[in-house]
Amino acid sequence: MDIEGTAALVTGGGSGLGEATARALAQAGAQVAVLDRDAEAAQAVAMQIGGAAFACDVSDAASAQEAIEAARQAHGTARILVNCAGIAPVRKILGRQGVMALEEFAGAVTVNLVGSFNMLRLFSDRVQHAEPGAGGERGVAINTASIAAYEGQIGQTAYAASKGGVVGMTLPAARELAPLGIRVCAIAPGIFETAMLKGLPEAAQDSLGASVPFPSRLGRPAEFADLVCAILRNQMLNGETIRLDGALRMAPR
Template sequence: MIIEGQAAVVTGGGSGLGAATARALAGAGARVALLDVDADAARDLARELGGVALRCDVTDPRAAADALAEAGAAHGPARVLVNCAGIGTARRILGRDGPQPLDAFARIVQVNLIGSFNMLRLAAAAMAGLEPLADGERGVVVSTASVAAFEGQVGQAAYAASKGGIVSLTLPAARELAQFGIRVLAIAPGLFLTPMMRTLPDAVQASLGASIPFPRRLGKPEEFADLVLHCVANPALNGEVIRLDGALRLPPR
């Protein structure tokens, strides 16, 4: 798909991987809508990019539908959806205070997995009604998984399960939506320099970066965004989960 001139929606677009993706899409000529629960962060970046910012809880069906409708009114129907909204906190299944509260596990799955599916189903419904582009293509959905889906560490049961769900969702979604000319992909990043990572001490960041075979540093959000652009632009990519991790394989702890 030629990105220039297309309408795109990025969830979690106010910071981190989502913000870098929004910048990259806008730089490639897309009209970008940034959806985020942090409306102020999204608004500041949207103003810079000439896009629109919309407050959206991706787990809320009505809020998500309304946000996509507002984005469509501003930019036209989106042919690109990038799911970057997500949360992650480390917590053991059995801790000093007993078993992990069920609602803590459910919340992470709700945002990361169900929220991504919510946006996918709604965006795909709109894309299916659009006129096809070259090769019959109507749209592209790229979701954010994680290497934790494959090598979840101690304390990552909820996060790994939520990202593993995105991995397992990608192929059946791509197969089902192929009849409409909609491609579905996921990227599984390793250790990236996101706002969450920046809260750690410099020494810890350096140690984590050194654990990556090559390049021996934390990933840059711009590198994630570059891969999103390629996913959108390359029509042969479909149903795939792409690791972006510098050959990292997470240890148990």
């Protein structure tokens, strides 16, 4: 897909991987709609990249629909969707504070998995009516999984389950939407420099980075964004979840 001049939606675009993705897409010439539950953060990024910002709760059907429609009015039908919105709760099933509340598990699944599906279904419904581009392609959706989907650590039951669901829906979604010229992929990042990790002491950050075989450091959000752009440009990438982790395989804790 030619990114230049193409309308794009980036959820969780107000910070972290989503922000880096929004910036990279804008630099490549896309018309970027920055969607985030934090409207102020979305607006700050949008102003810097010449995009548009919209408040959006990806797990709420009405909120997501309103945001996508507002973005359509601003930029036209989006042909690119990158789902970066998510939460990363850490809680043991049986911890010192007692048994994990069911609402905590359901919350992670609702935001990370149901939210990604919600955006995918609404995006696909609109882009299926767009004129096909080169090779019959109409749109590309990229979801964010995690290596925790494969090697979830102790305390990551809810997070790993939600991200495992993102991995699991990638291929069947890609197969279903293929006749419409819509590709679906996912990226499973390892340990990246996010606001949460950057808040740790430098020694702790260095220790986490040293656990990565090579390069022995935390991943940079710009590297995630680079892979997003590569997926968009390579039409043969479809139905695939790509690990972006420096060969890291996480230990139980």
